[in-house]
Amino acid sequence: MDIYSTEEQQAEAIKRFFRENGLSLALGVIVGLGGLYGWKAYNQHQITTAEQTSDAYTTLVSSDNVLASADSFLSEHKDSNYATLAAFVAAKDAVEENKLDVASEKLSWIVANNDNTELTAIAITRLARIQIAQQQFDDALTTLEATLPEAFAANVAELKGDIYTQQGNKQQARVAYQAAVDAGGLTSNPLLQVKLDDLAISSPAA
Template structure:
């Protein structure tokens, strides 16, 4: 299953999310508080909360029961960026266990609860791949139709091609794969060209 393949762009998005999120928290706290003492108290609370969420996330990653630990983290730190990352980790664990319903649920929650558009797009793309694996093709197409940054166009088109191919519509699949190639999708995923070539070969037979 290609749900977690070719993720260099997503990894960079996650790093960028933490950089941007850290700055926005600091600026928001500074603007929202009028006095030095209030600032210190609020800042300490933010630090304590972040440390608690970080520790909880570490426990999720190191746990033998990732799904259960992630549920606890999300319920106790739902507003933190670590809760979103825990949802990603739990979804990956669920996919590996072939628990696609749980994976879809985790990724849906992540997409709905993250503000960073690139990280949200990552959640949506993974959700669409899970939905393809579930043979929920209409849901997958609906997920892919949601607003995402232009930089994700190649991946969106490729998954659309996978959906159309699974539905038996080779013409639409070929068109979607061609759109993905034209969006430089082969730079991160050489298999994309193979998918397109295979369709060209089958149509020539």
Template structure:
């Protein structure tokens, strides 16, 4: 996956990809199944259902940020749980829930992506965001558990930084220092990381 400056840019890129190529991927999968086992294993009804999910997804996310959009996105997710679009829509729903201060709902949406998404980058991104929500809810042990399941190296710096945040809140300042230092090694151009590391001495009362 390309490198992006922010997680929102990652989500936008995934949304763009599905909007531009989603139907082609579905058609390609159908053709592949047809070549191997015959069209009888992939009915016209199933194909129409996938195409409908693509259209419904676009209609739902186009309302993002507007009044009532949260309900529309939630309805889409519930109606299309088995589609790849549902995971992307769940990320959007989680962000809306965070903006509204509903962290329980945000955690629920993000857990859905972590559990069911087939795309590994999407799963890791959701886990990173879930960790932040868990920290906000003071579920620190759960946050560490979530981070421990992220193995995608593209997110290694963020994992280390978030571990530092958790350890700092747990007053485990030596562990926090090691985590922040590890994050800086992977992302040396992050001034916020250096600030967190510098502030540890103050937090520890040193």
């Protein structure tokens, strides 16, 4: 806008501007307010949905039989973080009830539906433990071939050592346990050294 020399010229210019652009300005205000209220409504919907999901999760994990309602919860809330947490709880309860197939199913669900790398890694290592308990050694080794964060290297190596030990392959077990030690596994599991020592090669008598 030009710089006007008198207040009268400025006032007249402002009037003319509103006469020429008043309708578009009004529409702009209406659209802007509509967008504002629409955004607020969207946010409120998100908050309400999150609160409802949180309440449903609390009800689920507080119930006496999580497994009976877990599948329904996962189906209804599969896009929420609560679904992953519910699947972990269901898997834990399944293991305690010795329903290892059910636990495996819930952990596999997490691997397939969760986007968090750390939670997926936890699910994968727990799934491998269940497969080891079921003596599904080849399946467990395949599960552990997944690309996991470096922080899980010791855990993965130790699990592989457990598999090779149960298969009677002491040499590979020793290599795997040593890899777990080298990756810092003793920090979280001092018993790892015991596993490695049990596989120590005896020196021939002099």
